[in-house]
Amino acid sequence: MWTESIDVIGPYNFDLVLDRLSNDPLHVVDFHNRSIKVPIFSGTIPMVIQVEALGSTDAPSFRLSGSLGEHKEAAVDRIKDIFQWNLPLEHIHKHFESTMLKDIFSEHRGTPLILDFDPYGCLVKCIVHQQLNLSFAYTLTAQYVKTYGFEMDGAWFYPLPETAARLEVEQLRELQFSTRKAEYLIGLSQLIVNKELDLEELKGQSDTEIIDTLVKVRGIGRWTAENFLLFGLGRPNLFPVADIGIQNALKKLYKLEQKPTKEEMEVFSQNWDPYLSYASLYLWRSIDKRSEK
DNA sequence: AACCAGGAGGAAT
């Protein structure tokens, strides 16, 4: 068992992080201890890191603990990346002070972009989430992970591509997947197992290069590719105009009769560049029922 | 009871 303490530049509100992450029933969140168990891979080795908040929004610090001492350094780096501890939010807040998102940003001050714990898992989750309401999507994902994934130290890992690639469509139909979702998920996993798609290799490429590559995969459209860049890789400037949640958030913010067209969305978002991912994130937060008072 | 849901692919225009 090892531990490590890390100071972070504020503002950074970990309680808001836990609030958002707890929407996913797979996340093991402890509000009382202000902690979460984070399942990650160091290479192919799965491990669970406990992340506990110690400080406040303006003086944040964290304590990490894990069991496999030999992989500590890589694990700490990965956790820093997932929780974006090296990206101070202050200047991003300043950027939005003169925009329509000013109030939303001040209400959710210190909300960082948190990466999904694994890029492949991010894609899987996106495919499951396509066109489903959030609560059912989370239920469906959790069913899938708890049936074909594995548990370690109380945290859940998504099924490996090797596992998913061998599944039959019918096995996923039993979990309430549609036939197409099942085909998308199995097909994507087979591409990865056959090394026709290498998600690690994508990390060195530009947003547009990655989108062009991913959109060729059956079951991955622009929305999924953009969400992969945003939550899988933590890229800062994505604005998924096809996203119903963002459309509804804009409708509410601008008091529109109907959801905005994508042309209107492009106009709205001009001032938010080059931090469109944060605009997206805070817009999502603005309509999260669990955080609406 | 309809209509929508943090879409995508394939067919029909």
Added chain:
DNA sequence: ATTCCTCATGGT
């Protein structure tokens, strides 16, 4: 190149 239709099922 756009527009339309279908997919499965839970939530509201």
